[in-house]
Amino acid sequence: MFRKVARVFALAVVLVAGASVPSRAQDQKGTLVFAVESLSAQTLDPILEGRPGNAVYQAVMYDSLVGFDLEKGGIGPGVAERWELSADGLTWTFFIRPGQTFHNGDKLTAHDVKFSLERQMGPGSLASAAASMRRTIKNIEVVDDLTVKVQTTSPQIGLPAGLSRAVAPEGAIMPKAYIERVGEEEFRKKPIGSGPWKFVRNVPGDRIEFTAVTTPHWRGRPHFKDLHLLLVPEESTRVAMVRTGEAAIASIGPETMLGASRAGLEVLSVPGTMQAVFQFWGTYKPEVKDSPIAKARVRQALSLAIDRKQVIEHVMNGRARMPYPFATFGYTDYFSADRWEKWAAEAYRYDPVLAKKILAEEGYPNGFELKFANTALPGTQFMVDIGTAIADMWTKVGVKVTIKHYEWGSFAPMERGDQAGLIGWASMYRTAGRPDAPWRYDGAFSPESIQRLLGDKENCQEICQDFVKTSRALGSELDKTKRTALTDHMVELTANSWTVIPILEGMGYYAINTKKVGQFAPITGRHELGDVFERIPRPEQKPWKK
Amino acid sequence: MKRYIARRLMQGAVLLCMVATIVFFLGRLTGNPVDLMLPEDATAEDRAALTQTLGLDGPILDQFAIFVGKAIHGDLGTSIRMKQPAVDAFFDRLPNTLVLIPWAILLGMLLGIPLGVVAALHRGGLLDRAAGTVAVLGVAMPSFWLGILLIFVFSVELGWLPSGRMGGPAHYVLPVITLGTFLVAGFMRITRSAMLEVMESEFVKLARIKGLSEAVVIWKHCLRNALIPVLTLWGVFVGNLITGAIVTETVFAWPGIGRLTYEAVIYRDFPLLQAVIILKSILILSINLAVDILYAYVDPRIRLA
Amino acid sequence: MTPDAKGETVLEVRDLHTHFFLRRGVVKAVDGVSFSLRRGEVLGLVGESGCGKSLTALSLMRLLPKGGAQTIKGEVLLGGENILECTPAEMREIRGRRISMVLQDPQTSLNPVFAIGDQLREALLRRKRAPLTRAPHAEVMKEAVAALRRVEIAAPEQRISQYPHQMSGGMKQRVVGAIAISGEPGVLIADEPTTALDVTIQLQYLKLLKRLQAETGMAILFITHDFGVVGRMCDRVAVMYAGRIVECGPVRRIFEAPQHPYTRALIASVPKMTGPVGRLTTIEGQPPSLMDLPVGCRFASRCSLVEQRCLDAYPGTVRVGDEHTADCWKATPA
């Protein structure tokens, strides 16, 4: 009962306050309601939330040091207007955009940037890149109110990307003075940031409410007065809420997409948000030496046996596209996208006849036994459907597939340690849409990485060594054309290893009630809408075509 | 009676320790929260740092010692994912679940028990089979299927009711119906079979000999005896609803402890999982104790040993 | 009450037929029973178990068990009114107030989950004299205590709030008795009330019934299979066999000069208190199946005096003495 009374009281206060607040510009009215599948940790302190949560609801009230390139995707100007790398590649200098203020009126200065980065690396931080930042960042120096220098232990080409939401959440700028004045506990109850929306209320497991900033903001002035993010775990309920108008936008998957569009809802897809892949574990291990998947050509045959167009057409309802090579997208930095798009179109074509021929040549005329772990990472439940579809396609070329279904929490631990449960298996996997390919390649192929798909410390044959050499070179290469050449080489050797094989380039999908919101464009590669809410117009401002 | 309650509470305490220990160790078998929090491309170094920050790095027995040390003082640890004391997270959500249960049980009983009596009175007849079919429909339909169907019909197509989430009374209708239909079947069948048993006994004949009206004979003398097994089922159902109407809370986006438990398991949020199960055990124990005590009132023959 | 103190007839049963209609056939459990009961009199209804005496009682109360039992012929005149034609509502008015019943097994006659006081209160609220319907709870409870004291139950004030399982068989049967008479019925049917009690309690219960009858003048239809009880309790006795009353008359005449061979055999099988105890005679054979009853006398197959006419036709009712009848060809009319 107390909750209801509190809500009514809060409403009353807001109304009264609303009336007395300086007259809100006439064009900010109405409430934008967004139904989302998960609010993950649902905490407003940037150092306690992972990437998805930050991108969905923290991005709304916190700006990132580096922003987005809205046309092409990838990184662009943010809190810092521009940034440059010193000649020796060891110092990044960020030039802060003037005139930025926090929600309580404090000015945003270089001190806040230094404080924020150090807090992300601090002991209490759960930021996933905290350890890497501690290792790579030597010192952060405030030159003046609008300039900050970041010295690194070794050349870090990807540092700016790492501080933009295009890649990671660790770039969120927090109010130094406010936090030092009220302390972390109070900051977590009443957080303030510099973003286009101000925090109103957080109801655990239920909703988070924001209200628009009235002063102009470099990311754009919100068209709505309030923003409510509602936690609705069941997809069909989310679609129902959009259809009844209780919500304006809802995150959906391919499953309810047909129903939504037939019901007259607009289905928006955000391109280049993820790649669904399948990969082979420990193909180089001695105990797997004579099994079929140890042979690259057999792995290639399995790729040829997959009709990607059918999967895109029927499992994803046409809302996906042919993939680039592993973990690369149209917007990947230092990467010849056109060349690789043509390569991928040919390499990842559907050629079951050739697949059978290769299998016969490799000594498996009537197929072989393939163990396949089907799972789905959080947020992309449709991976299970893709896995089911491709497994069936393999059976069509004579491969006897035994599928074992894993809930993600049970699958993840098997990657660590000796990967006993995975060696000799194929499995579904995913890579998120990110402009910096090398970071993801290291995570998958380096002998020290967790996945160690090309080789580990004991047996790192020729491809593995070549990869290590290229990756180390990329780490310190500053020249753009050389970087592109190195990246292309890295992509080529790993693609020809056929250890990780992309199936399709997936998209983020949203059902939209066109009577509630106007037409808007998402940021390419950015699945979550945290950085888009302020640019969503009201229906009368920019009606959907039709 | 006091001695009985004391003994039961003592047994409950022993059980709680056992449950807590089992959950502590079994939970960790199912995986590790760190794997779920790190993005796919995290380095081994990031993993070690996060594990250490979450205090999951020490040997398991030390972790258990820390857990027991804090638990004694009532601190059941902080939820890894929700970054708040697990006990607060639980009590934040408990009212949302509790607020649904009485209505669901009420719906179950108000429909189930009369249906059961009517079915018993018209044994083998049309009414008996009709009541049976209605009740069975409640049992046969899976709750997530029923929930989604109800939303689709009453909220999307007809627009009478909101499709989900907490809010005004209108928000309660569909979740309560989804939870209640299953209970109707249970109460109906138990009442029917108990009534059939009682209606043939001698004291019913004596009641009629007294010249009492048929209604008093059936609804007072018979039903009162049939309430004994109904009470047991009531205890079982309340227990189930407390343990978590996970599916209904998910379909209707109802932030109850059912979904909290599910998330605690799926995200391997060990402190939250431990706290939720311990606090739920306390709830279940007290309910079952209440039911056992109620037994003595409902059936005077049962003396609380 | 001496037999010749003729109160007026309170209950008249004429040619009562109650049959069970089962899948396998029709069981003619009560097949033409007639008797009459006078105020202040105890009429014994005696017979082997399964002869239809309990079903007769239930037919009078119109409380036939579910599943096929139905009274299809005959009249039951209670105070001149045929209660078989009453509507259920009228019948409910009659039960407890003008005719009541005590059941055989005290263990199961009381509702286990209600206190004695509550079950008594229900019956007391129905009595016509000094109606308690609007009386405050305390006063009704006072009446209940009085009712218990009337049936000689010790410390009734405590007993009121006790439950059936806390009381002995004998005490429970007294409570059932109190319940039965609280509506002050004109007729009380006692369906083997003492069978489930041990002998000493049995005697006390019979004395109690006698005392209550003397106080209220009600007529009692005492159903039993125990001749000893009949001798002590009844003024008149009707012997039932295979759904019919084969002999009816004052108890002393029946004991001294039973006219029907079945009655004679029954009395012979009862050990006498007086005189030497010889071998007890038993009756050979089995009672006829109630599904296909013989045309003639139903005892013929087991009767030592059987003749051809016994087999051919059912003997009529012969008046063998003052208010003493027997259904037997060999009976010598008075």
Place this chain on the structure above:
Amino acid sequence: MGSKARVRRTARVPWIPIAIISVIVIMALFAPLLAPYSPIDQTLRDKLLPPAWMTGGSDKYFLGTDAFGRDILSRLIYGARVSLMVAVLALTVGGGVGLAVGIVAGYVGGAVDSVLMRLVDAAFTFPAILFALLLSVTMGQGLGTLVIAITLLLWASFARVIRGEVLSLRQRDFVALARVRGCSAPRIMLTHILPNVLNTFMVLVTLNIGVVIIAEATLSFLGAGIPPPTPTWGLMISEGRGRIADAWWVALIPGIAITLMVLSVNLFGDWLRDRLDPRLRQL
């Protein structure tokens, strides 16, 4: 008065439920022969076709196809096999254990009763999902894991209700008499207590059939039961739940199948119990 005697209509043999149950059993036994297609064979082009008699339906697939273009009729037939097996196994094992614990706890009472009942309380608190994950991690997938998981779910509620029943039964005379006659406790439990609780046990069994089949779906979905794509009715429903708006038949058809099965088992159970119940046999 005494109108024409009408023969009491005793319960007719429930032909329809018996027919439905036998159809399901036949489907389960002879699935390979009856099913027109293989249950897991996908034809993505023909995905989400409505049943043949509806507009847009093709008579190649009588009950239509699911999201992967698999024939729903064949999946229903093969699904019967698993769902029936799971239901029968889980109910006999889970129900049996619950029945035994309930009787022993109710009859013996004292310390045994307390210990068993506290175990029941503990079992109530454990979320089924935790069991499922534990078993899928430790024992892997398959029928065995599934039956054990569901048994751990079921036995507690059986035990609790049966114990309640036995508590009042224990007070009854025929139990006291048996004890007087010197019967040993196990004999009394078997010959006197057990038959009298069968009635409630049957009610619980019929009540829980639907629950078991749906639990199997959730557990399989989480990886603790039969792995997809092997069809089971419960899994077919959860696969179709997202599409109730546009392809309602994917979820509705297995739903109806389960409802029919539970309904016929209930009605057959009732009829069977009436036939077996001594008190009612002679009617």
